[in-house]
Amino acid sequence: MTMMTSACGSDSGIKYRYGVFLGASPDDVKYMEEYEKVVIDAQYFTTEEISALKESGHTVYSYINLGSVEDFRPYYKDYEGITLGVYENWEEERWVDVSKAEWQSFVVDELAVDIVGKGVDGLFVDNTDVYYHYPNDEIFDGVTNILKGFKNLDTYVIINGGDAYVTEYGKRNSELDSIMDAENQETIFSKINWDDETFTSNDSSETAYFQDYVDLVSGYGKDVYLLEYTTDSKLISKIDDYCTEKGYTYYASDKLELLAPAQKKGSQKK
Template sequence: MNLKLFKMLFIIIFIASTSTFSYCENLPKYGVFLNISEDDLYKLYNYYIVVIDAQNFSKKAINVLKSKGITVYSYLNIGSIENFRPYYNNFKNIILKNYENWEEEYWIDISNKKWHDFIINTLAKSLIDKGIDGFFIDNTDVYYYNESEQIFYGVSELLKDLKKYNKDVIINGGDFFIDKYYKRYKSVNNILNGINQESVFSSIDFKNNKLISQTKETNSYYKEHLKKYKHLGIKIYITEYTTNKLLIQKIKYYCIKNGYHYYISDSIELDI
């Protein structure tokens, strides 16, 4: 290839990539902010879809976000319990085991009827009453760590009951459970509307407290997993943890190409 032709190709590719990422800036901005307070509310105004822990927000604050056209999803942890929650002492007797890398968190027996009723009729209802648009469900991975029929049933029934509120249900992770459910019932539409997958391209080295790149094997696995459910009409969201500029561009390009919402955080704390 002669130098003149190479320069022309470079210019074409540069213009195309620039216009792509310019277009990206006009897409709805998605953000996951689990460690912020109402004092930081104004920082969310330039997002169109936000995930917050609405247990820490008033109905008034959520209404402010919604008045600005922002879709508000609330974090809801159904498969584990944190020791800072006000209801921790009521359920510590059904803890299964410690949660690796998170000292304040414990896997819980999701099949327990008392836990199910609390999540559905007390906690979820209180969030609905605040005006949220849907739930961002965490730790259905409890089934990965306890692959029993009663845990599978507990996760399934809880998700189905959440769907009865006629609000969006986005499952964070949960690939093992989702695949098992789909294999058994040939559909996931009665338990979720969307999937948020963390760390498709990035990863967290907890031992050395570093943000690193994901392995090729895991990256490929997650890509195929998300592709499968996108083809079934499920909305796909991605959350990444990195400060690597080249990796950030790679994530953006992939998400734009596939029509996925994405949020890239420089901290695992998900603050702002």
């Protein structure tokens, strides 16, 4: 506890707005000291470790997987029987049938309650894209029930990606307040080459599509974060200019695994 507080220092040392460190462990906290908002996987952190981060000036969001389950999670075997298919490019992961009551209950009443109970400031919700892959009303309703369950925990909810679902929800309900507070969109400007896990620039049509999408979400009054994967200084400068103009927040990682330490040139200054 004392060592972590010392590693984080005070909020006077915070230089950057946002960092996503899903592959980080408690031993990596020293690499987060300069970031105001950090995204971690709180399943691997204790309440005391999260408290130390917050006390030293950081806002802490935790990853939570709404629409798929990884084989390294301790509860994988419990839900393997309701999975729908392998997640492309992530062989250790399978899409889940989110329409099943047992999954909804587990993710909201057990997993999210445990994570929020550790004192995090919000949830970074991954894989609402299950609706994109399985676009039917049962899956749509399952995603909606889970997100509303998260919101009922009185916590800040960031949806990672999820353009098909979020757009459809807005179309049906003319609001997003019931399901989310913010959008984190990956690879608006950058692109991952999955064959060799290298990075390049995205196609202009893809960039335009996702710019329109985050503008749509912003129009509903929601915060917008960008998560890019690139080491290209010119592309990072382009991302920075775009976010400055729009009032958005970004982090550009040099590692697909989102490990610490961070890439400083891809970090947005406060």
